[in-house]
Amino acid sequence: xxxxxRIGFIGGVxxxxxxxxxxxxxFQRRNVDQLYFxxxxxxxxPHPNRVPELLIQRNIPGIQGNYxxxxxxxxxxxxxxxxxxxxxxxxxxxxxxxxxxxxxRHKEWMGTLPRELRFVAGGRRFLLVHGSPxxxxxxxxxxxxxxxxxxxLFTEHEADVIVCTHTGLHWHKALASxxxxxxxxxxxxxxxxxxxxxxxxxxxxxxxxxxxxxxxHYDHRRLAEEMRGEKLPDEFVETVLTGWxxxxxxxxxxxxxxxxxx
Amino acid sequence: MSEHAVEHSQxxxxxxxxxxxxxxxxxxxxxxxxxxxxTHCFISCSPRNHSxxxxxxxxxxxxxxxxRGLGVREYYFTGGEPFMNRDMLPILEATLKQGPATVLTxxxxxxxxxxRRLRDLFDASEYSLDLRxxxxxxxxxxxxxxxxxxxxxxVMLGLQNLAEVGLNPVxxxxxxxEGVETSAGRTRFLDLIRGFGFDKxxxxxxxxxxxxxxxxxxxxxxDWERLTQDELTDSEASxxxxxxxxxxxxxxxxxxxxxxxxxxARMGETLAETLRAFPLKYGACHTCWVxxxxxxx
Numbered sequence: 001x002x003x004x005x006r007i008g009f010i011g012g013v014x015x016x017x018x019x020x021x022x023x024x025x026x027f028q029r030r031n032v033d034q035l036y037f038x039x040x041x042x043x044x045x046p047h048p049n050r051v052p053e054l055l056i057q058r059n060i061p062g063i064q065g066n067y068x069x070x071x072x073x074x075x076x077x078x079x080x081x082x083x084x085x086x087x088x089x090x091x092x093x094x095x096x097x098x099x100x101x102x103x104x105r106h107k108e109w110m111g112t113l114p115r116e117l118r119f120v121a122g123g124r125r126f127l128l129v130h131g132s133p134x135x136x137x138x139x140x141x142x143x144x145x146x147x148x149x150x151x152x153l154f155t156e157h158e159a160d161v162i163v164c165t166h167t168g169l170h171w172h173k174a175l176a177s178x179x180x181x182x183x184x185x186x187x188x189x190x191x192x193x194x195x196x197x198x199x200x201x202x203x204x205x206x207x208x209x210x211x212x213x214x215x216x217h218y219d220h221r222r223l224a225e226e227m228r229g230e231k232l233p234d235e236f237v238e239t240v241l242t243g244w245x246x247x248x249x250x251x252x253x254x255x256x257x258x259x260x261x262x
Numbered sequence: 263m264s265e266h267a268v269e270h271s272q273x274x275x276x277x278x279x280x281x282x283x284x285x286x287x288x289x290x291x292x293x294x295x296x297x298x299x300x301t302h303c304f305i306s307c308s309p310r311n312h313s314x315x316x317x318x319x320x321x322x323x324x325x326x327x328x329x330r331g332l333g334v335r336e337y338y339f340t341g342g343e344p345f346m347n348r349d350m351l352p353i354l355e356a357t358l359k360q361g362p363a364t365v366l367t368x369x370x371x372x373x374x375x376x377x378r379r380l381r382d383l384f385d386a387s388e389y390s391l392d393l394r395x396x397x398x399x400x401x402x403x404x405x406x407x408x409x410x411x412x413x414x415x416x417v418m419l420g421l422q423n424l425a426e427v428g429l430n431p432v433x434x435x436x437x438x439x440e441g442v443e444t445s446a447g448r449t450r451f452l453d454l455i456r457g458f459g460f461d462k463x464x465x466x467x468x469x470x471x472x473x474x475x476x477x478x479x480x481x482x483x484x485d486w487e488r489l490t491q492d493e494l495t496d497s498e499a500s501x502x503x504x505x506x507x508x509x510x511x512x513x514x515x516x517x518x519x520x521x522x523x524x525x526x527a528r529m530g531e532t533l534a535e536t537l538r539a540f541p542l543k544y545g546a547c548h549t550c551w552v553x554x555x556x557x558x559x
Contacts, residue, residue: 083556085445085448134283141390142388143362143388143389143390144335144336144361144362144389144390145335146335146336146360146361146362146389148329148330148331148332148333148334148360148361149285149333149334149335149361151333152332152333153333249462250464253362253390253392254384254390254391254392254430255384255389255390256390257430257462258428258430262462
């Protein structure tokens with residue numbers, strides 16, 4: 001008989017401080033035993049120092065995303081992994097704003113974060129990564145991550161449960177081999193579903209693995225106001241207020257793209 | 263799979279690219295057989311070119327079975343014109359049980375019934391089905407100058423049929439379409455695609471390879487257009503699609519979708535025989551490296 005461990009995962013925060021506060025409250029209410037963040041603390045949203053400040057203050061462990069890697073190394077772009085010029089245009093606006101407004105001490109702290117974390121829970125080897133186990137900015141979309149490919153990742157990277165983020169869309173797949181891929185989604189912006197809430201993830205590990213995606217409601221209007229105050233693009237604000245992605249869409253595979261408005 | 267990288271002590275005239283991981287498997291599913299004869303086709307496809315023959319459902323299934331064991335992530339189908347292959351829809355059905363699939367088509371054979379069945383396949387699979395339709399200009403005149411008289415009009419019907427069933431293809435355009443690489447050119451082309459009835463226009467610009475018919479339309483590669491640097495680093499190599507793909511044709515398995523008329527680019531009969539490094543000694547390799555070309559979407 002295994003004890004049950006409840007682990008909370010926070011995907012990309014994208015400077016959404018309000019959603020982070022709401023997520024931490026939700027995790028507390030749900031008696032989460034441990035929690036981790038999965039990188040991309042900045043981008044998209046306003047005031048990029050608030051999120052690192054809170055994570056450092058609460059001593060929450062986590063890993064680098066491509067944003068932390070880029071910010072801490074002084075890179076000139078986010079290395080998000082986009083290929084279309086329109087995606088890159090908006091990604092650059094986000095990055096330039098975040099780079100200019102992130103304190104040096106936070107950039108240094110980001111440089112100290114690991115690229116991956118491993119632990120064992122319920123007898124299963126967990127591997128936390130930002131994009132994929134092999135690349136910090138690889139997109140693991142549900143519709144383009146077939147089982148044979150995922151099995152290869154598990155074998156090559158010696159894991160039973162892979163937890164990732166980076167795509168902005170949450171999903172979970174249990175393979176026939178009882179290995180699990182969990183994309184924790186993001187709390188930085190809605191999941192392109194017309195709803196204004198964002199998503200965090202709680203995994204219960206005992207004899208089995210139980211994955212729950214938790215809708216996080218927060219004061220999105222206040223976030224939108226702050227974004228306007230920082231002169232961030234109207235397109236970003238629209239996403240916060242409507243729940244539909246307006247930018248960085250070209251990277252979406254056809255299935256995921258068809259589900260959104262734009 | 264980086265252990266397959268070639269070890270050597272003597273400097274070589276051309277760098278070798280290791281197969282870092284086999285993520286993408288291409289199928290030359292229609293061989294070199296096409297219903298049109300584009301003046302820029304890098305493998306000179308035509309109704310009469312049987313250099314590579316059509317692949318059968320059984321041919322494709324054999325490679326799919328092998329790909330499953332190797333953990334391949336995605337599948338692409340090209341030709342020639344894939345929808346000339348009478349098994350194309352069953353081939354897609356079989357593929358989509360295993361992973362995401364993309365078909366590169368000239369759009370001329372996208373009849374209503376075909377589009378309805380593609381939509382059914384799109385809905386039935388947990389994996390993405392994508393289509394790429396080629397256009398070669400901003401208008402009928404420039405397009406048909408490359409792809410043949412009357413082709414534009416037939417593609418328009420095909421696109422209309424796709425739009426009616428709600429499938430949103432990537433429109434691919436080569437740099438033969440003047441100005442498409444510029445920001446203004448892209449914007450103009452995206453507007454054009456919107457005008458075809460797609461409110462989420464998708465566009466991919468493709469480089470031209472100076473081989474096949476393109477040698478005649480413009481010019482062949484010159485001797486200086488070869489990669490001569492020493493071995494690429496792994497991170498440099500991973501940018502090249504040949505570090506993560508192979509191409510299955512009726513003749514065997516080739517290094518990439520571009521070099522299927524180079525006998526030495528045939529690396530084996532099965533995928534397992536091709537899990538090794540490849541010398542980047544062709545003019546096309548120069549284009550891929552210098553222009554950062556990737557054939558995937």
